[in-house]
Amino acid sequence: MDVRSQVSMVFHLDKCIGCHTCSIACKNVWTDRKGAEYMWWNNVETKPGTGYPTKWENQDIYKGGWEKNGNSVSLKGAGKLRGLKNIFHNPHLPVLDDYYEPWTYKYEDLFTAPEGDDQPTARPVSLVTGEHMDVQAGPNWDDDLGGSIDYARQDVNFKDLSPAEQEVMFQLERMTFFYLPRICNHCLNPACVASCPSGALYKRGEDGVVLINQQVCRAWRMCVTACPYKKSYYNWHTGKSEKCILCYPRLESGQAPACMHQCVGRIRYLGVMLYDADKIHEVASTEKESDLVDAQLGIYLDPFDPEVIKAAKKNGIADSTIVAAQKSPVYKFVKEWKIALPLHPEFRTIPNLFYVPALMPGMATVQDGVYEESNPQFLWGGIDNNRMPVKYLSSLFSAGNTGKVVEVLKRLMAVRWHRRQVTVGDVKQDVVDKAMQEVSLGKETADAIFRLTSLATFDERFVIPPAHREESIEMLESTADVKGSTGFGFREKPARGW
Amino acid sequence: MNYLLFVVFPYACLSIFLIGSIYRYKNRAFTVSSLSSQFLEGKKLFLASQLFHWGLFTLFFGHLIAFLFPRAILAWNGQPVRLLILEVTAFVFGLSAFIGVILLVWRRMTDRRVQIVTSKMDVVVLLVLLTQIISGLSVAYYNRWGSSWFAAFLTPYVRSIFVFDPQIDAIASVNSLSLKIHVISAFSIIGLIPFTRFMHFLVYPVDYIWRSYQQVMWNWDRRDIRTSRKWRQGEPSKNN
Numbered sequence: 020m021d022v023r024s025q026v027s028m029v030f031h032l033d034k035c036i037g038c039h040t041c042s043i044a045c046k047n048v049w050t051d052r053k054g055a056e057y058m059w060w061n062n063v064e065t066k067p068g069t070g071y072p073t074k075w076e077n078q079d080i081y082k083g084g085w086e087k088n089g090n091s092v093s094l095k096g097a098g099k100l101r102g103l104k105n106i107f108h109n110p111h112l113p114v115l116d117d118y119y120e121p122w123t124y125k126y127e128d129l130f131t132a133p134e135g136d137d138q139p140t141a142r143p144v145s146l147v148t149g150e151h152m153d154v155q156a157g158p159n160w161d162d163d164l165g166g167s168i169d170y171a172r173q174d175v176n177f178k179d180l181s182p183a184e185q186e187v188m189f190q191l192e193r194m195t196f197f198y199l200p201r202i203c204n205h206c207l208n209p210a211c212v213a214s215c216p217s218g219a220l221y222k223r224g225e226d227g228v229v230l231i232n233q234q235v236c237r238a239w240r241m242c243v244t245a246c247p248y249k250k251s252y253y254n255w256h257t258g259k260s261e262k263c264i265l266c267y268p269r270l271e272s273g274q275a276p277a278c279m280h281q282c283v284g285r286i287r288y289l290g291v292m293l294y295d296a297d298k299i300h301e302v303a304s305t306e307k308e309s310d311l312v313d314a315q316l317g318i319y320l321d322p323f324d325p326e327v328i329k330a331a332k333k334n335g336i337a338d339s340t341i342v343a344a345q346k347s348p349v350y351k352f353v354k355e356w357k358i359a360l361p362l363h364p365e366f367r368t369i370p371n372l373f374y375v376p377a378l379m380p381g382m383a384t385v386q387d388g389v390y391e392e393s394n395p396q397f398l399w400g401g402i403d404n405n406r407m408p409v410k411y412l413s414s415l416f417s418a419g420n421t422g423k424v425v426e427v428l429k430r431l432m433a434v435r436w437h438r439r440q441v442t443v444g445d446v447k448q449d450v451v452d453k454a455m456q457e458v459s460l461g462k463e464t465a466d467a468i469f470r471l472t473s474l475a476t477f478d479e480r481f482v483i484p485p486a487h488r489e490e491s492i493e494m495l496e497s498t499a500d501v502k503g504s505t506g507f508g509f510r511e512k513p514a515r516g517w
Numbered sequence: 518m519n520y521l522l523f524v525v526f527p528y529a530c531l532s533i534f535l536i537g538s539i540y541r542y543k544n545r546a547f548t549v550s551s552l553s554s555q556f557l558e559g560k561k562l563f564l565a566s567q568l569f570h571w572g573l574f575t576l577f578f579g580h581l582i583a584f585l586f587p588r589a590i591l592a593w594n595g596q597p598v599r600l601l602i603l604e605v606t607a608f609v610f611g612l613s614a615f616i617g618v619i620l621l622v623w624r625r626m627t628d629r630r631v632q633i634v635t636s637k638m639d640v641v642v643l644l645v646l647l648t649q650i651i652s653g654l655s656v657a658y659y660n661r662w663g664s665s666w667f668a669a670f671l672t673p674y675v676r677s678i679f680v681f682d683p684q685i686d687a688i689a690s691v692n693s694l695s696l697k698i699h700v701i702s703a704f705s706i707i708g709l710i711p712f713t714r715f716m717h718f719l720v721y722p723v724d725y726i727w728r729s730y731q732q733v734m735w736n737w738d739r740r741d742i743r744t745s746r747k748w749r750q751g752e753p754s755k756n757n
C-alpha cells in the first residue's frame with residue numbers, strides 16, 4: 020500500500036444555477052492575459068450541449084485520454100511513438116476556432132464618433148489580430164440551449180439513446196437541461212502528464228495538483244491533445260501550454276480556490292482523499308467500462324482505518340493532512356454516501372472531481388400541465404420516465420452503467436422524502452421508510468446529507484489540509500535572496516520567446 | 518578574405534552558439550520553445566511542417582554520417598548504382614525540405630493570425646533556411662556526385678575546424694559559389710541558434726523515450742518530514 024493524499028472536489032449539480040461567477044473569478048485571477056483570453060480553466064456548460072471546446076467529449080475527433088490495450092492502457096492520440104512521430108504537426112490538436120476567437124469592443128468609438136443620425140456602436144475587434152470581426156462563437160455560446168438543433172442534438176452522449184428516446188428529450192414541454200461546471204480533474208492517471216515529451220507536466224506528491232512547468236514546456240502541445248477533458252490549453256502568445264492550477268497558492272495559504280470560494284450556488288466542496296498509488300494502473304486498466312466507477316471508488320482509502328493511517332504516516336503524510344482526510348466532505352459524498360460520480364470515467368484518467376448528478380429538473384414530470392416533482396404514488400417519481408433519461412446521465416457519469424446513476428438518484432430522492440416528512444409532514448411514514456430502506460439509508464445519514472448539501476458552512480465545504488510548504492521554502496530558496504520580493508520573486512519575465 | 522570567411526566566421530559562430538545557448542537554456546528557459554503556431558492555423562501547416570522537418574531531419578543525419586564516417590560512404594559509393602541511389606534519395610529529401618520551407622514562407626505571409634505571431638527573427642530564420650536549402654540543392658545538381666568528392670574537400674576542412682587546426686586550402690580552392698554559400702550559411706545557422714527559435718531542436722525530447730509516463734514530484738523528501746521537528750498541527754482557516 021503506497022498511501023498518498025489528493026485534494027479532490029465534489030460539485031453538486033442540483034445546486035448549480037449557471038451563473039458563471041466561477042468562470043469569471045478564475046478568469047480575473049489567472050487568464051486575463053494576452054494569449055490566454057480564450058482559455059476558461061473553469062467553464063460552465065449546458066447539458067445536453069456540445070460544450071467547450073466544441074464536442075470535446077468526442078474522442079473520435081480529439082483522441083484524448085487512454086484506451087484499453089491488452090491488459091494495460093495506452094494513450095489514444097499521444098504517447099512515446101505517436102507523440103514523437105507527430106511532433107512536427109499534431110493532427111488532433113484543437114485549433115482556435117474549436118474554442119472561439121476572443122474579442123473585445125471598440126468602446127472608445129461610443130465617445131469619439133461624430134454626431135450623426137444613428138447611435139454610435141462599439142464594433143467587436145479580435146483580441147488575436149486586433150481587426151474588426153464578426154463574432155461566430157463565444158464562451159457559452161450554447162448557454163441554456165438545452166433543446167436546440169445546433170447544440171443539444173450534437174451532444175455525443177446521445178450515442179447510446181435510440182432516436183425515439185432522443186426525440187422525447189426535445190419535445191417542447193419536456194425539454195430540460197442542467198449545468199455542468201468543469202475544471203481540471205487533477206487526475207490520478209493524468210493523460211496530460213504522460214503525453215508531455217519534455218516532461219514539463221507533473222503531479223505534486225503532497226496534494227496531487229497537476230501543473231505545467233513553464234520553463235520546461237517547449238510547445239509540443241501533446242498535453243492539449245491528450246487531456247480528454249480539454250483542460251490543458253495552449254497559449255498562442257507565449258508559446259507555452261497552461262492549465263488549471265487549482266489555485267495552489269491559495270490552497271497553500273488555507274484558502275479555497277477562487278472558483279469555489281466565489282461559487283454563488285455553493286455547489287462546490289473540496290477535501291482530501293487518501294488513495295493507494297499502487298492500484299492506479301490496475302484501476303485504469305479495468306476490463307469492463309461499466310466497472311470503472313466501482314474500481315475507482317476502490318482506490319480511495321478509509322482515513323479512519325488504523326492500517327491506512329499507519330501506512331500514510333510511513334509515507335510522510337502529515338497528521339494534519341490525515342485529520343483533514345477524516346473531515347473531508349468529498350470522502351463523505353463519494354465513499355460514505357455514494358452520491359457523487361466521476362465525469363466520463365471511460366477516459367481512464369481517474370479524475371478527482373465528482374458530481375452529484377442533477378435530480379431536478381430531470382425527475383420532475385409534467386402531468387396535465389401540472390408540474391409534479393414527487394408523487395407518493397410512485398416512490399421513485401419519474402425515474403424510468405425521467406425527463407433527463409438515465410441512459411444520458413450514465414453516459415456522462417458512469418461510462419454507461421445505468422445502475423450506478425439510478426442508485427444515486429434513488430438515494431437523493433430518499434433524502435427528499437425523509438426531509439419532506441420532517442418539514443412538511445404530508446407523506447406517510449411507511450412510504451418514507453420504504454424508500455429509505457430500499458436504498459439502505461438511515462435517518463442520521465439522510466440528515467447529514469441534507470445538512471452538508473444545503474446548510475454547510477464554509478469550513479465544512481472546504482476542508483483544506485494545512486500546507487507545510489511555508490517551511491519548505493527554505494529548502495528551495497535562500498530566504499535572504501528573495502527578501503523584499505513578492506512570493507518567490509520573479510526570476511524571469513514570462514515574455515514570448517524569439 | 519577566405520581566412521575571414523572560413524576561419525574567423527566559423528569560430529565566431531561556434532563560440533556564440535556555445536555560450537549563447539547555454540546561457541539562454543539556463544537563464545532564459547521561458548523563451549525556449551518551438552513557438553508553435555498550429556493553434557492559430559493548422560491545415561496549411563500540416564504539409565509545410567511535415568515536408569520541411571522530415572526532409573531536414575534526414576539530411577541532417579546524412580550530413581552527420583558523412584562527416585563522421587566518410588569512408589563508409591565512399592565504400593558504399595563504390596558501385597555507380599548505389600551512388601545514384603544515395604544521391605537521388607538525398608536530393609528528394611532536399612526537395613521535400615525546399616517545398617516545405619516555401620510552404621512555410623507562404624503560410625507566414627498569407628495567414629493573418631500567423632502574421633501576428635511572426636517576429637523579425639522568424640523572417641531571418643526562414644531567409645537563412647531558404648539560402649541553405651537552395652544552395653544545397655544547387656550544389657547537388659551542378660556539382661554532381663558530392664557524396665563522392667566531399668571527402669576530398671569538405672571533410673578535411675570541417676574536421677580541421679573542430680581540431681582547432683584550420684586548413685582552408687581545399688575549401689578555398691573549390692570553384693563553386695553555391696558550395697561556399699552553403700558552408701557559410703550553415704555556420705550562420707549555428708550562430709543564430711541562441712537568438713532564434715532554432716533553439717527548439719536542441720531541446721528535442723529524447724529522454725521521453727526512456728522516462729516513465731507518469732511524473733510525481735515531492736518538494737521535499739516525503740519520509741523526511743516525519744522526523745522534522747518544525748512540523749506542527751495546522752490551524753483551521755479563518756476566512757469563513
Ligand code: HEM
Pocket residue numbers: 106107108238239551552553554555556562566570573574577621622625642643646706714715717718721
Ligand atoms: C528534430 C527536431 C525538431 C523538432 C522536434 C522540431 C519541431 C518543431 C515544431 C513543433 C515546430 C512548430 C510547428 C508549429 O507551428 O506547430 C517547429 C517549427 C519550426 N522548425 Fe522545427 N523541429 C526540429 C528541427 C528543426 C530543424 C533542424 C530546423 C532548422 C534548422 C527547424 C526549423 C524550424 C522552423 C524554421 C520552424 C518554424 C516554422 C514556421 O514558420 O512556422 N526545426 N519545429
Ligand code: SF4
Pocket residue numbers: 202203204205206209210211212229245246247248249250251262368
Ligand atoms: S483533467 Fe486533463 S489536464 Fe487535468 S489532470 Fe486530468 S488529464 Fe490532466
Ligand code: SF4
Pocket residue numbers: 034035036037038039040041042063198200281282283284285286
Ligand atoms: S458559481 Fe457555482 S452556481 Fe454559479 S455557475 Fe459556477 S458552479 Fe454554478
